[in-house]
């Protein structure tokens with residue numbers, strides 16, 4: 548029996564690539580260079596399954612009348628790089644990799660929260676530039692998270708994992724917004740009935756909702772104005788959830804105190820303002836970047852592909 552033809556758009560961890568080779572007629576991306584729209588279109592014509600990542604824009608134009616592809620096995624929990632309506636219209640099944648990256652992403656949100664609160668990235672930059680002249684009682688004073696309010700936007704798996712960390716490790720009070728009632732937030736936490744209410748109450752706001760669609764610029768200028776001038780915004784979800792221009796303005800004018808960003812509106816481009824402002828810690832989309840997590844994400848794609856080509860329902864089908 549001929550094996551299904553599968554293509555990965557980027558380089559994946561070696562153990563996952565070995566598993567893919569064993570199960571499928573797979574084309575890997577040794578050079579790890581992003582594919583162009585034309586290359587993606589060609590892949591949809593020549594492969595049974597294409598496995599994209601956040602860097603592949605699988606939009607309606609790319610998805611117009613594909614000749615061969617039956618499935619898109621996204622490497623990642625977020626899939627706003629894929630036009631799911633167009634994929635559905637083309638009769639494709641789309642899967643993602645939830646759950647396995649929950650802890651890694653919450654760890655990164657916590658890393659950013661502490662980094663911005665304690666100004667560690669500023670200290671490191673100063674040291675690396677050879678500018679440390681010695682200890683002073685008032686040098687790089689940050690803010691203590693203990694007893695402060697954490698506001699979570701989007702109380703799914705990652706939001707709950709962040710709440711758990713901040714409750715247990717930092718003694719923070721938790722409030723959150725979610726479009727749906729959340730019966731069990733996992734730790735003591737109050738669900739508020741609007742995003743505004745969370746923004747007004749919080750000393751730290753951490754975003755854990757999906758990107759794209761209605762969530763584009765969910766955090767806009769008007770909502771940023773609701774935040775305390777002492778508040779810090781953390782985003783490890785998707786860059787398009789926050790209006791970056793409005794955020795930059797709020798950070799420049801003291802509308803809010805700081806931000807920790809792992810995701811950006813036009814990745815990998817980052818504005819000069821965000822790169823240079825002292826009250827912003829920027830990371831290159833590292834949320835799920837641990838060896839263990841990336842292997843688990845890859846193996847989840849392998850399970851989804853295997854189920855699909857065995858004629859079973861893939862465990863993580865989103866379309």
Ligand code: 8YV
Nearest residue numbers: 600601622623624625834835
């Ligand atoms: C991934 C992520 O590394 O899974 C997600 O949604 O944001 C990241 O952790 C990336 O999206 C891979 O496609």
